[in-house]
Amino acid sequence: MKKLVVKIGSSVLTLDNGKPDPVRFKAFAKDVSRVIDRGYAVVVVSSGAIAFGSSLAGASLAPDSIAHKQVLSSIGQPLLINAYTDSFRPYDRIVTQVLLTHEDFMDRQRYLNARRSMDLMLAQGFVPVVNENDTIAVDEIKVGDNDTLSAMVAAMISADRLIILSNIDAIFDKDPYRYHDAKPISEIQHIEQYKSFDEGKSRYGVGGIRTKISAARQLARMGISTTIANGRTDGIVTKLVDQFAQGNGAGIGTTVVASQRRISGAKKWVSLLLKSSGIITVDDGALSAVHKNKSLLAAGILGTSGTFKQGDVVSIADARGREIGRGISNYSVTEIGMIKGKKSSQINGSLGYSKGDEVIHRDNLILTASSSAPGRGE
Ligand code: GLU
Numbered sequence: 010m011k012k013l014v015v016k017i018g019s020s021v022l023t024l025d026n027g028k029p030d031p032v033r034f035k036a037f038a039k040d041v042s043r044v045i046d047r048g049y050a051v052v053v054v055s056s057g058a059i060a061f062g063s064s065l066a067g068a069s070l071a072p073d074s075i076a077h078k079q080v081l082s083s084i085g086q087p088l089l090i091n092a093y094t095d096s097f098r099p100y101d102r103i104v105t106q107v108l109l110t111h112e113d114f115m116d117r118q119r120y121l122n123a124r125r126s127m128d129l130m131l132a133q134g135f136v137p138v139v140n141e142n143d144t145i146a147v148d149e150i151k152v153g154d155n156d157t158l159s160a161m162v163a164a165m166i167s168a169d170r171l172i173i174l175s176n177i178d179a180i181f182d183k184d185p186y187r188y189h190d191a192k193p194i195s196e197i198q199h200i201e202q203y204k205s206f207d208e209g210k211s212r213y214g215v216g217g218i219r220t221k222i223s224a225a226r227q228l229a230r231m232g233i234s235t236t237i238a239n240g241r242t243d244g245i246v247t248k249l250v251d252q253f254a255q256g257n258g259a260g261i262g263t264t265v266v267a268s269q270r271r272i273s274g275a276k277k278w279v280s281l282l283l284k285s286s287g288i289i290t291v292d293d294g295a296l297s298a299v300h301k302n303k304s305l306l307a308a309g310i311l312g313t314s315g316t317f318k319q320g321d322v323v324s325i326a327d328a329r330g331r332e333i334g335r336g337i338s339n340y341s342v343t344e345i346g347m348i349k350g351k352k353s354s355q356i357n358g359s360l361g362y363s364k365g366d367e368v369i370h371r372d373n374l375i376l377t378a379s380s381s382a383p384g385r386g387e
Pocket of ligand 1 (some may be wrong): 056057059
C-alpha cells in the first residue's frame, strides 16, 4: 500500500471572511477519496483551526498572541474536523482526528504509539486528519507550522511522498508576484544546494515558501520526495498520483527529489526531530571519531547541558558550541556527569554498573553540520 501525506493550507480551505469554504472541502474529499479507491493510504495534515476560530470569535480575540491562538484553535478545530467529516461522508470514509505537538515526537514511546495508531487507522481505510495541538502548544513544545509538521508525519509513517497544497502553483525561480517573467521549477534534484527567494506568508498560514522548502529538504535527506502544488487546481491529488504512477516526477507543481536512500528506524527518528533534549560537548578526538562513523565514548566527553534521560535525543556539540550531530543517549545527564572523560573500562567503577561502552552508538547517531572533522579545515 502506497502512503501519501497531503498537507493542505488555510489559504486553500478558507473563504475571504475566514470561514471554511464548503466547495473546497467537498472537492478535496472527492479527490482524496478517489485516490484511496485506487489503493493509496492518505494522511491529511490540515491547517485552518485558527483561521476558522477567528472567523467566529471576531475582533475581540485577534490571532496576535499565543494565548489568543490557543483559544481560537479550540474554537476552530472542531469546525475543521466537522467540515472534513461532512465532506467525506458521501464517500463512506471515516475521518479521524490526530492532534500532535513536537513533544509527541520527542518521546520515543509516544512517537511509536502515535505511529502505531496511525498505521491502524490507515489499515482500516480511515482518513486521519492531523493538525498541531495548538490549544496546548507553547513555544517550547510546538512544531510551529504545518509544512514542518507534515514532513515529520511523512517521516513517521514512512510515506512514499509528501504533497504540499497551497495557493501557489509551484516554486518559481523568482517571486512571481513581483516578476512576470518568473518561471516555475518543475523539479529540484539537489535541494541541498538550492536557495530560494522568500515570497512571504499567506494571510493565515504560518509558513511560506521557506517552510515548504525546508520541509522538503528535511525529507529529501531521509529519502522521501515532496511535491508542492496548487490546492485550488481541480482534482490535484489525483493528477499528481497519475503523474507519479507514470514515474514522472516533473510536471504539475514542483517536485523536490529525494537525495538519499531511505533511512529507517532510530536514525530516522533522530533526523526528524527539530529539538534535542540536551547537549553533550565533546573534544576534538571524539569529534574525529564521530565523523569517521564511530560511536561516542565517555572518554571524549567534556560536559553536558540540559536535562535528559537514557533514550532521549541529544545534540553533540564541539568545544565551540556548534552542533555537529545528534543521537540517542544510552546514559542520563547525571550518569554522564560521573563518567565523562573516563575510559570505558572505568564506567563500572564510577557508576557501579555499565550500560555499555557507547554513550551514543553509531547506529543511533547522525551528523547534522556540514563542518568537517578537526584537522581537515573548515
Ligand atoms: N495549526 C494551525 C491551524 O490549524 C496552522 C499552522 C500553519 O498554518 O502552518 O490554524
